[in-house]
Amino acid sequence: MTKQEAVYIGIGAFFLLVFLNSSKNVQLNEVASKKPNTLSFDHNSLPSPLQPPKRLAENEPTQQNPIRKTNLNGVRFMPRFE
């Protein structure tokens, strides 16, 4: 096999793998229960981007930062080029 043929085979295999991985058929697994099984559910088991945000205690002060707009819409005097 020449070097050129090996490169072509490699490129072809790459696109074949991309095609095969682009959609995956799911085996149809029918279940009897229509409701979620919440018995073992715990928010701590969620990955961090999906965990609930911090909840403040009853009398804990909010200490929210003041509103600051960092986009150009907040700039009152900006050059207009139109």
Add this chain to the structure above:
Amino acid sequence: MTYNVPTRYEEMTLLLKVRTSSPESIRITVSDAHQPKTIFTDRYKTVEGETIFFVRLPVSGQDVLVEVYNEDNGNLASGQDNTFEVLSITKEQLDKKLDVIDFANPLVRSFVNFATRFCYNAGSIPTGTYISDDRNFVIKYFPIIEDSGEEQTTPARIDIDNGVIEVSKRQFQDFTIPNRMAILLHEFSHVYLNEDVDDEIEADLNGLLIYLGLGYPRIEAFEVFGKTFMNAPTEQNKQRYDTIRKFIDDFETHNTYVYE
């Protein structure tokens, strides 16, 4: 019919291929298999012949329950309802358009993270005050939103002076996650993105641009605004609905609408 689909918290599009022999109203719901009141989509379509439901899932659970049933007959086990057939369920990549979102703005990045976490869990967390990690955003999650002791029809509202968002748990817990996201992004836009904080249509479109860019389902945006507007069917709300419809259509055809 109810199917368990492992999704491993990944983003994806689920394709459900359904066949009927005559026009039937087929309902699809996708919900978290472990977390209560966590619904990713709830929609129906009249199907005649073969059709594919595209369910966009920018967020998903460890496993999801996919319910497919004829609305006339209710959710029956396979073999008990011969009016339709589920041919396949396929996972595909989620089509997102992150370039339309101003992620260079740290407030947008932070709010998308905060809102995603709140919306995913809103059905299973208690009422109270929630704050983002950078302390820029606060959501007061009330049992209901009321003024002078009277319950308000709005599911959420924002205080334009301090940016605090109030959310009604009674309404939010039954919404789908995309419904919740569309509403919170609308409220965020009022104060943090709008040129005119009071402009409802500007907030609709600024919020929708982020919502659509993240890959959330189009149909759920129509649905939530439709529900909200039905509670207050004014001429302005009709105009808002028409503008939203055009905006979403244009987004799909890559003619991103620029609000003026």
